[in-house]
Amino acid sequence: MNKHLKKIILAVLTLGAVFIIATVSINIFLKNKLESFVNERLPENMIRSYDEITVASFGGSLSITNASLIIKNKKDSVKHTFINVEKLKISQISYWDYLFKDEIHIETISLENPIMAYYKDRVLSSKDTVQKGIIDIYKPIIVNKLIVNNSRFAIYEKSEDSTKLYTKKLSVAIDDIKVDKNTVKRKIPLEFKSYRAKSDSVFVKVSPYENVTVEDFSIVNNNALFEKVTLKTKYSKKKLSQVISTERDHYDLNLQTLKIEAIDFGFNQGQFFAKSKMVGLTAPTLEIYRDKLVSDDLKIKPLYSKMLRELPFRLTVDSLKIKDGNIKYEERTKSENMGGSINFRNLNAAISNVSNTYNSPEKTNIKINANFMDNTPISVDWSFDVNNKTDAFLFKANVDALAANKLNSFTVPNLKVRLEGRTNKTYFTIDGNSEAATTDLKISYSNFKINILQKDGKEKNTIFSAITNIFVSKNSKSDDNSFKEGTATANRDKTKSIFNFLWISIKAALVKIMV
Structure with missing residues (x-):
């Protein structure tokens, strides 16, 4: 072996030894640093x-x-x-x-x-x-x-x-x-x-009364998918009425999927923000039950515009969509039964600007299509400006033909009233704010009749029914295509929800037209 080759081999071995010694030394150094950090710097x-x-x-x-x-x-x-x-x-x-x-x-x-x-x-x-x-x-x-x-x-x-x-x-x-x-x-x-x-x-x-469960979820590239989501009241309907001191809804929500796209969140100048391009709910089934025999909750109920405006963080959801939803609402007003119900099936909704970050005159818009009481198509167009501190809103709806007896599942147990006849078409617009609303309503109906029931809710009270129907117009006009129209004003009870406000507004207009 010549001297030149020996020098090359010696140099390689020397460099290898230096590398090994340096690597081991650095690793020992890093180990000591980590131990020092764990033991001294925490x-x-x-x-x-x-x-x-x-x-x-x-x-x-x-x-x-x-x-x-x-x-x-x-x-x-x-x-x-x-x-x-x-x-x-x-x-x-x-x-x-x-x-x-x-x-x-x-x-x-x-x-x-x-x-x-x-x-x-x-x-x-x-x-x-x-x-x-x-x-x-x-x-x-x-x-x-x-x-x-x-x-x-x-x-x-x-x-x-x-x-x-x-x-x-x-x-x-x-x-x-x-x-x-x-x-x-x-x-x-x-x-x-x-x-x-x-x-x-x-x-x-989520509260002392409700729990949320998710069977499976994943987040990939800022898109989240939650599958088989439930929100349920942990008590039975009867037990809930026993443990609460004021009215509270009993919930049973089952959701096939919840999708959230383009998620972004963080802090901007110390304030938390959350954003999403689109939130989608697929096949939600929601049952709500309220026992009206429990004492009223007299707290002020803000409208949705105020609720969004006063969120403790900045929320921006460009679009929220609901597909193939079903809602059932039950209400109990009499102690002798568990109440009556109404329902909305095949509900689809598109909501834009669920947010408190945009500027006027841009608005939150809600468009809903559903079948009311199983087979009566209803469409809703609802809008409000979050930045308007009067909480002004516009609520428009069209309701197709409805057999009056479909409402008996609600009116009989709760109001002791049985309805007959049909409405052929109903249009109404509610222009309101946090204080009051004016409702323009036009309706076509035929053979309409109200039967007041006895206290047991079974037999007809002939006398009161006869007196009531004296004051109720049986038909809107001489034919099914004619409408009766009217305008009425209703004042808001701020201790009640927005849906109570919508109902008393519609009722005021119906009473003015039909009675």
């Missing part, structure tokens, strides 16, 4: 532990097994957040960026089988948490991908049924994350480019 109110930190000599990777973190209040040391991770792996740390760009650049951070629990009622409020940041960041941290696999996450609160939120088999991936000394002070302490998430089970307690 705040005192964070209790941390782990079984082992291992280093891949040539991969620039670190693994932590059985890591746990417990966060407690600084003032009273009450523990409120518990995190356990079976394995945390930090892969492909860039030595070059660390040494020459003064930043920590990581290809992937993965968490396997994490379990997270947060006890909301144990946390003491602290106004300076966001401004000061959770930890001090000396070098920017850039992560190409954060992956969370098969996690369980729960939020608990102080109540008899303490679970506020629970999800299992939740997996999340976030791309192009950046954390530095400025981002950690924000309400969302990091910047990111995109995210994906999926889970096969979600439970949310």
